[in-house]
Amino acid sequence: MTAAPSETVSRTEGVGPLLRAWRQRRRVSQLELALRADSSARHISFVETGRSRPSEEMVLRLAEHLDVPMRERNALLLAAGYAPRYPETPLDDPALEVVRTGIDRLIGGFEPYPALVVDAAYDVVAANRGVLALFEGVPESLLTPPLNAVRLTLHPRGLAPRIRNLREWRGHLLEQMRRNIALRRSDRLRALYDEVAAFPVPDTAGHAEEPAEPVAYFALPMVVEHRGRTLSFVSSIATFNTPMDVTVAELAVETLLPADPATAAYLQTWLG
Secondary structure: OOOOHHHHOOHHHOHHHHHHHHHHHOOOOHHHHHHHOOOOHHHHHHHHHOOOOOOHHHHHHHHHHOOOOHHHHHHHHHHOOOOOOOOOOOOOOHHHHHHHHHHHHHHHHOOOOOEEEEOOOOEEEEEOHHHHHHOOOOOHHHOOOOOEHHHHHHOOOOOHHHEOOHHHHHHHHHHHHHHHHHHOOOHHHHHHHHHHHOOOOOOOOOOOOOOOOOOOOOOOOEEEEEOOEEEEEEEEEEOOOOOOOHHHHOOEEEEEEEOOHHHHHHHOOOOO
């Protein structure tokens, strides 16, 4: 796996090497970054080599144009000698009550489709009744908080035995995790990846059988058995736009939408 730039470069080296690592990861030249940030390639070079100390505004401007995650923007500011700009407020803090209320209303409105909210480590912070129905039959030992969406999905006693296209879906989830590990300094996320990647894959796991009536899927579906039926879902993920808090920036709302007419029809009955 590829480590995030801030993991491969020591913060004691200053902000320059960190910015250079992010620029290289985004495959942007010094000239291109300079044009985007209304600067000069010479100044970008001086910043990266430590010959020039960027202003706080310049650090944030470069981070914006390099699409650096909010947590890592704080790390860049610290490496440049400035205070972090973005707070990390616990989700249960009264200041985020409006966020929690909005989340509950949002995922409740998706019912009967399963919808949940996860943090940067895929821990579930909210889930609707559709999700609870989908995980019916999972042992109580796996449902002890904090619930982790990836662990519940890929664990051999979790949802995995019921996923008809487990190899494809597992590959999709692991690749998604690898991309996130490359973006975030997170030992916790790396440990989770190592854990779930080591879960055994049943010999019977393979490609999902073709449905009786061919379906033109518009995205990779998760094909799962539920109460003797075969259901197909596609995942849609949404995040908050222009967040100003690390906690909020790392929340993701995932909705499982029906991928075929039979699944859509069945979902209208399963919460009744």
